[in-house]
Amino acid sequence: MAVSAIFAGLLTKVGVYALIRMFTLVFDQDVGFTHTILLWASVVTMVTGVLGAAAMNDFRRILSFHIISQIGYMVLGLALYTPLGLMGAVFYLVHHIIVKANLFFVAGVAKRIAGSTDLA
Known part of the structure; x- marks a missing residue:
């Protein structure tokens, strides 16, 4: 469980931070085109994450799909x-x-106490 917590906390956010650094320092010439693509990608990511989380019963899977959704907010x-x-x-x-x-x-x-992360 500790490994998934570290991956959830750091791994995806390093990618978002790299996007922020690259798009503010390197790709700042034609922001109309690139940032429109980023805007639509963030909206798709937000909706996909929410729909995926709504279909899950497992606590960890819901949190994982929630990460996908929240990445969209950061990219927005x-x-x-x-x-x-x-x-x-x-x-x-x-x-x-x-x-x-x-x-x-x-x-x-919760898994250690209840024996499962299933919400159903």
């Missing part, structure tokens, strides 16, 4: 490409690392 902050959007994306990224890792730890404790 990048796609807006305003100072507040970028600050919000980085702030939410750090917040999500802390909270999601702890939620996976809670899922591990």
Whole structure:
């Protein structure tokens, strides 16, 4: 369970932070085209994550699909490409690392106590 908590907390967020760094430093020339693509990709990611989480019964799987959905919110902050959007994306990224890792730890404790992470 500890490994999944660390992966959930750090692995995907490193990719989002790399996107933020690359798109603000390297790909800042034609922001109309690239950020429109990022905007639509973030919307698709948000909807896909929510629909996937709604179809699950397992606590850890719901949290995993929730990560997919929340990645969309972080990328949306990048796609807006305003100072507040970028600050919000980085702030939410750090917040999500802390909270999601702890939620996976809670899922591990629940599995240890109840014997299962199934919600049904």
